[in-house]
Amino acid sequence: MKTYITNWVLIGLGVICATLAAADILRGHHGTFDVEHLPLFYCVFGFVVYAALIFLAKALRRLILRPEDYYGRTSTDAEKEADNV
Amino acid sequence: MSDLATPALVYFAAALIVPFIRWPVVRALFLLAVPVAALASFAFAQYGNYSDLPFFDLHLTLFRLDALSYIFALIFSIAAFFALFFAWHIRDTLEQVASLVYAGAAIGAVFAADLVTLFVFWEGTAIASVFLIWARRTEGAYHTGLRYLAIQIGSGLLLLIGIILNYRDTGSIAFDHMELGSLATCLIFLAFGIKCAFPLLHNWLQDSYPAATPTGTLTLSVFTTKLAVYALVRGFAGTEFLIYIGAAMTLFPVFFAAIENNLRRVLSYSLNNQLGFMVVGIGLGTPLALDGTVAHAFTNVIFEGLLFMTVGAVMLRTGTAKASQLGGLWKSMPLTMIFCIVGALSISAFPLFSGFISKSLIVSASADSGHMIVWLVLLVASVGVLEHAGIKIPYSMFFGHDRGLKVKEAPLHMLIVMALAAALCVIIGVWPQPLYDLLPYPVAYAPYTTDHVVTQLQLLFFAILAFAVLIRIGRYPAELRSVNLDTDWLYRRFLPDLVTRIAVAVRTAWHALARFAAYRSDRTLVLLFRTHGPEGPLAGAWPTGSMVLWITVLLGITLVLSYL
Numbered sequence: 001m002k003t004y005i006t007n008w009v010l011i012g013l014g015v016i017c018a019t020l021a022a023a024d025i026l027r028g029h030h031g032t033f034d035v036e037h038l039p040l041f042y043c044v045f046g047f048v049v050y051a052a053l054i055f056l057a058k059a060l061r062r063l064i065l066r067p068e069d070y071y072g073r074t075s076t077d078a079e080k081e082a083d084n085v
Numbered sequence: 086m087s088d089l090a091t092p093a094l095v096y097f098a099a100a101l102i103v104p105f106i107r108w109p110v111v112r113a114l115f116l117l118a119v120p121v122a123a124l125a126s127f128a129f130a131q132y133g134n135y136s137d138l139p140f141f142d143l144h145l146t147l148f149r150l151d152a153l154s155y156i157f158a159l160i161f162s163i164a165a166f167f168a169l170f171f172a173w174h175i176r177d178t179l180e181q182v183a184s185l186v187y188a189g190a191a192i193g194a195v196f197a198a199d200l201v202t203l204f205v206f207w208e209g210t211a212i213a214s215v216f217l218i219w220a221r222r223t224e225g226a227y228h229t230g231l232r233y234l235a236i237q238i239g240s241g242l243l244l245l246i247g248i249i250l251n252y253r254d255t256g257s258i259a260f261d262h263m264e265l266g267s268l269a270t271c272l273i274f275l276a277f278g279i280k281c282a283f284p285l286l287h288n289w290l291q292d293s294y295p296a297a298t299p300t301g302t303l304t305l306s307v308f309t310t311k312l313a314v315y316a317l318v319r320g321f322a323g324t325e326f327l328i329y330i331g332a333a334m335t336l337f338p339v340f341f342a343a344i345e346n347n348l349r350r351v352l353s354y355s356l357n358n359q360l361g362f363m364v365v366g367i368g369l370g371t372p373l374a375l376d377g378t379v380a381h382a383f384t385n386v387i388f389e390g391l392l393f394m395t396v397g398a399v400m401l402r403t404g405t406a407k408a409s410q411l412g413g414l415w416k417s418m419p420l421t422m423i424f425c426i427v428g429a430l431s432i433s434a435f436p437l438f439s440g441f442i443s444k445s446l447i448v449s450a451s452a453d454s455g456h457m458i459v460w461l462v463l464l465v466a467s468v469g470v471l472e473h474a475g476i477k478i479p480y481s482m483f484f485g486h487d488r489g490l491k492v493k494e495a496p497l498h499m500l501i502v503m504a505l506a507a508a509l510c511v512i513i514g515v516w517p518q519p520l521y522d523l524l525p526y527p528v529a530y531a532p533y534t535t536d537h538v539v540t541q542l543q544l545l546f547f548a549i550l551a552f553a554v555l556i557r558i559g560r561y562p563a564e565l566r567s568v569n570l571d572t573d574w575l576y577r578r579f580l581p582d583l584v585t586r587i588a589v590a591v592r593t594a595w596h597a598l599a600r601f602a603a604y605r606s607d608r609t610l611v612l613l614f615r616t617h618g619p620e621g622p623l624a625g626a627w628p629t630g631s632m633v634l635w636i637t638v639l640l641g642i643t644l645v646l647s648y649l
Contacts, residue, residue, distance in 0.1 A: 004484040005556045013550050020543045027536050032452040033460065042540045046547035049468045054555055057343035058562050064570040065344075071577055076225035076296040077347070077568050084404030084492070 017043070090136050091147040091196050092158065093206065095123040096165075096189025100182045113173050116181060120165040123192065127158060134198055143258055149198035152525040153379070157195045157315045159523070160383045161188060164307040164390060167506060171394055172300035173498040183216035184304050191308035195315055199258045200248040200273075203316070207244055207276075210309055211237030217301030218293055226296050232576075233293035237309075240279040247272030263320045274321060281313035281364065282357050284333045288573040290357060291341075295349035295406070299397040302349055306356055306393050311382050314363045318378060323370025328451075331368055332462040334361025339469030344562050345569060348396050348406045348478060352389065355432070355474040358466060359385050365463065366447040369454055372526035377446025379524055384439040384513060388431035391506040392478055395425035398495035398503070399482050408477070408564040413487030421495045422483040424503040431510040433475030434467060436541060439510045442517035442532045445541075449530070468548050475545075476552055481564060 021043050031037060069078040099119040106112040127150060136147035165188035175181065190209030197203040211234065218230040250269035252258055263270045275286075282290045294305050321327065335358050342354035359381070366378030398421050399414060400406045415422045427438070434440035444467070451460045494500070513520050521528050555561040616623050 002487065003556060004480075005553045010553055010557065013546070013553055017546050017550050020539070020546055023539050024543070026539055030536055032455070033457050036540075040543075042543035043547045045464065046468060046544040047551045049465050050472060050548035050551035051555065053339060053343060053465075053469055053472055054551075054561065057340045060340050061344040061562065061569070065565070065567050066570060068566050068568055070568050073224050074228035074577065075568070076221070076223060076229055079223050079225045081405045081407070082299055082400045084400075084402055 090126075091193050092123045092126045093189040093193030093196070095119060095126060096185045096192065100185040100189070103181055103185065104178050109176055112181070113169075116169045116185070117166065119185060120162045120169065120188070123165075123189075124159070124162040127155070127196075140201070143201060144199070145202050145258075146198035147193070147202055148196045150196065152523070153315070153319060154195050156379055156383060156523050156525070157311065158192050160386045161192050161195065161308060161311070164188075164386045165192075165304075167390055167394075167502050168300070168304040168307065170502045171303055171397065171499055174496060175298075175300055177220055177298075179216055180220040180298060180301060183213050183220065184301075187213035187217070187304060187308060191312050194312055198260055200244075200251070200260045201258050203260050204241065204244050204248055207280075207312075208238065208241040210312060211241055214305055214309060217305055218297045220298050220301055221296065229293050229296040232573075233289055236279065236289040240276045243272050243279070244276035247274075247276060260319060262322065265321070265324055265326065274324075277313050277316045277320065278330075280309055281317060282310060282334070282360055283330050283364075284337060285572055287334070287338075287357055288571050291350050291353040291571060292573050294353045294356075295347050299400040299406075303390060303393045303397055306352070306389060307386050310356060310360055311386060314360065314367070314378065314382050317364065317367045318375060322367055322375055324368055327364050327368030328456065328459055329368070331361045331364030331366070332459045332466075334358065334364055335466035336361070336462055336469070339466060339473060341569060341571060342469075342473035343477070345473075346408050346564055346567055348408055348411075348481065349393070349400075351408075351473055351477060352392055352396060355392075355470065356385075356389055358470060359389060359432070361466065362444055362447050362463065365451060365459060369447075369450050369456075371450055371454065373446055373453065373528060373530065374450035376521075376524040376526050376528045376530075377443060377450055380443035380446055380520060381440075383520060383523075384431070384443040384510075387506050387509050387513075388428045388439055391424060391428035391503060391510065392432065392474060394499065394503050394506065395421050395428060396478070396482070398499045401499070402492040402495065403490055407566065408481035408485070409566045411482045411488065411490070412485035413483070414490060414492070415483040417490065417492045418483070418494050420500055421503065422479065424500075424507045425479045425483065427507040427510050429475045429479050431514065433471040433545060434541065435545060436533065436538045437511070437514045439513040439517075441541065442514055442520070445532050445537065446528070446530055464544070468544065471545055471548050472552070476549070485564070 021040055024040055024043070035041060071077060096119060099115070103112060103116065106115055130150055132151050132155070134146050134149050138145040138147060165184075168184060168188075172180070172184070187210055190206045190213055194203055194206035194210065197206060215230045215234045215237070218226055218233060247269050248258065250267070251263075251273065254267055254269055263273065265271060265274055279286045279289075290310070294302050297305055317327070338354035338357040338361075342351045342358070345351045345354060363378045363381050363385075366374040366381070396406050399411065399418065402418065403411065403414070405411065431438040431440045434444045448460065448463050448467075451463055495503070517532060521530065552561070615621055618624060
């Protein structure tokens with residue numbers, strides 16, 4: 001299936017991220033907490049937390065996923081949503 | 086100013102007039118003039134209390150204008166204008182009147198200087214807003230509206246009981262800072278908490294907002310929850326408990342939003358998460374934090390509204406807001422896509438966009454006060470915002486899986502409103518000082534430091550990189566036609582099921598008891614029949630002779646006994 005995340009998008013993102021990682025030396029280490037002073041803290045944090053959120057959400061889905069008509073007539077979920085014009 | 090005046094009256098008067106304007110364009114223009122006129126009625130007034138009204142032994146003040154009420158009324162006016170403009174094509178009188186009364190009630194509540202006036206407008210927002218859900222006119226919307234109304238009115242009743250108890254305790258109905266501690270203030274706090282969608286009290290929001298009309302959802306997204314934020318700032322600023330409530334609120338909706346298929350519900354979870362940031366600010370209670378809360382409420386109304394608008398525009402053209410049915414719309418709705426991305430960048434707090442200059446006040450305030458765990462939670466939640474609102478909303482509508490949808494670009498009036506909102510997002514982001522000047526406390530906060538910009542960009546771009554990698558390795562959650570359980574399952578499935586089971590058990594027991602009683606009464610009847618029935622010994626025709634014999638015996642015994 002065609003994806004919008006092409007190799008070029010990945011390369012572009014990689015270049016931006018590499019630049020930002022290099023910009024880490026510009027940080028003055030003014031943060032309140034010690035963890036902030038770790039090198040590349042925000043880079044690693046952003047990447048790892050994003051991936052972790054997705055995997056946790058997928059695990060949550062196993063528990064709470066139900067068919068669209070689960071709540072029957074008392075819900076709008078399985079109804080026609082809007083007239084398209 | 087006269088004793089009865091509050092800017093809310095402009096909206097109520099207009100709501101009375103609107104049904105009698107027959108020409109659609111005139112009516113739409115009239116609707117647009119209402120927020121402008123209401124804004125003009127307070128924008129240039131001096132700060133102070135107006136419209137004192139004696140009410141039995143109490144003293145009501147309908148119109149308190151200070152820095153806090155001013156900025157909330159201002160953003161409500163802007164939002165009302167946007168919402169009415171966005172609904173330019175709507176010809177439904179019910180929805181138009183409901184929008185006006187709803188916005189008016191919210192503004193009236195913001196200006197209320199006493200709790201009784203607050204209560205009246207508080208319930209006003211509940212009653213007016215439910216018609217935006219019922220305006221969809223389906224059976225599901227009817228039931229959803231009833232659930233919504235029950236919870237909103239319930240919040241109002243808790244508020245009323247709290248106000249009465251508070252009056253008994255303190256002899257005052259003034260709406261000022263309160264301390265948690267008495268039953269009265271706890272009830273008022275709970276009433277605010279329901280409307281602010283505190284964790285476990287939140288699910289009315291995600292249940293009802295996606296059920297409204299496409300234009301109604303935009304109106305709903307603004308007033309109720311931000312009114313609750315205002316009430317908490319006014320009443321409970323600095324209540325430490327709120328820090329933890331807020332932190333939980335920023336975090337849990339992130340997971341639900343990531344797997345939700347209905348994009349209007351994704352945005353409802355997103356709204357819940359944004360309210361969490363504001364509640365943390367209220368709990369921290371420092372001038373910087375409170376300014377952050379107010380600023381974030383202001384910017385959020387615009388960028389969250391903008392996102393709701395883009396989803397509404399896509400719904401209008403495609404007939405659906407479900408991610409599983411959408412994708413590839415960048416070709417047919419390029420302008421809407423651009424506005425959506427501006428909204429997404431703003432809510433994700435990219436530098437130069439409005440979310441950046443408001444959210445960072447709260448995050449900085451949490452670090453300044455040494456709440457490391459809370460600070461980390463807010464950081465995690467910020468990545469979550471990027472996930473569901475920054476990436477998922479635009480990606481699933483305009484890119485994602487190309488469904489071959491051939492639709493027209495959004496109508497002109499929608500494009501104009503979205504352009505206005507997007508412009509505000511950028512202007513406030515680039516030039517935040519005018520907004521900072523409006524905030525209740527003087528702030529000397531510089532959002533654009535090298536540190537701050539670099540760390541924020543690192544956080545966001547590495548998260549985007551993670552998204553791109555997950556898409557490429559096929560681990561990003563697929564859009565599935567589904568509903569996800571949340572706490573509303575308790576009152577939509579569990580409790581009704583429980584009641585049904587109890588009803589079945591009671592009915593079975595009752596039938597068993599009735600059968601037993603019927604059996605016993607049958608047996609008794611049979612016995613009576615046997616003794617007294619036609620064949621029974623007591624019903625037989627006795628010969629006259631035997632009776633005479635027994636009377637003789639009886640008389641004989643009497644004779645013998647009397648001689649003894």
